Amino acid sequence: GAxxxxxxxxxxxxxxxxxxxxxRSLDFQATTMFWYRQFPKQSLMLMATSNEGSKATYEQGxxxxxxxxxxxxxxxxxxxxxxAHPEDSSFYICSARQGVEAFFGQGTRLTVx
Amino acid sequence: xxxxxxxxxxxxxxxxxxxxxxxTYSNSASQSFFWYRQDCRKEPKxxxxxxxxxxxxxxxxxxxxxxxQYISLLIRDSKLSDSATYLxxxxxxxxxxxxxxxxxxxxxxxx
Numbered sequence: 001g002a003x004x005x006x007x008x009x010x011x012x013x014x015x016x017x018x019x020x021x022x023x024r025s026l027d028f029q030a031t032t033m034f035w036y037r038q039f040p041k042q043s044l045m046l047m048a049t050s051n052e053g054s055k056a057t058y059e060q061g062x063x064x065x066x067x068x069x070x071x072x073x074x075x076x077x078x079x080x081x082x083x084a085h086p087e088d089s090s091f092y093i094c095s096a097r098q099g100v101e102a103f104f105g106q107g108t109r110l111t112v113x
Numbered sequence: 114x115x116x117x118x119x120x121x122x123x124x125x126x127x128x129x130x131x132x133x134x135x136x137t138y139s140n141s142a143s144q145s146f147f148w149y150r151q152d153c154r155k156e157p158k159x160x161x162x163x164x165x166x167x168x169x170x171x172x173x174x175x176x177x178x179x180x181x182q183y184i185s186l187l188i189r190d191s192k193l194s195d196s197a198t199y200l201x202x203x204x205x206x207x208x209x210x211x212x213x214x215x216x217x218x219x220x221x222x223x224x
Contacts, residue, residue, distance in 0.1 A: 034210075034211065043200065044157070046213075049210075091154070100162065102159070104156035104158070
């Protein structure tokens with residue numbers, strides 16, 4: 001099946017710093033990728049839809065200036081959490097669909113201290 | 114009605130038991146439905162897709178009831194390795210590609 005690779009798998013950063021998370025589709029091209037956030041014991045919540053070559057579409061309540069998304073190629077989307085704060089600590093997962101099936105990256109566990 | 118709603122559980126069942134989860138959805142126009150499995154601290158992985166009335170794959174059976182707008186997942190002969198959170202996933206209303214995830218049903222199979 002298709003593979004989506006996400007990096008890093010975990011990161012610890014200091015408050016106020018920025019963290020970049022990469023999501024790659026390894027064996028297919030993805031014009032659209034999705035970024036989710038998952039807090040403990042909760043489901044995946046869509047943060048934004050990343051579109052290759054154009055601006056990302058953000059969900060209501062998600063600050064686009066804080067969560068910068070760049071989808072510069074058909075196989076790579078990046079999410080940058082800017083000026084991270086402890087409340088941004090969460091599990092971030094990217095996804096891309098090939099046909100009807102959604103494939104997920106391994107997730108990035110972000111801890112802001 | 115919420116876009117997707119699941120019983121959060123937890124369901125604690127003995128090995129070999131049969132367990133069923135239900136999921137209700139609000140978008141009557143949805144044509145495809147999915148059950149994903151998520152292990153602790155891991156990414157979700159597709160378990161089953163449901164397009165018509167149902168789908169069966171080994172010990173797993175998914176059924177769709179369009180009239181009542183619910184999907185069920187039946188697991189027979191539960192194994193310890195079935196312990197996970199099961200996510201009901203439906204297409205988002207008005208979107209061709211976005212998905213809405215249920216909150217998940219936690220299953221623990223006990224020895």
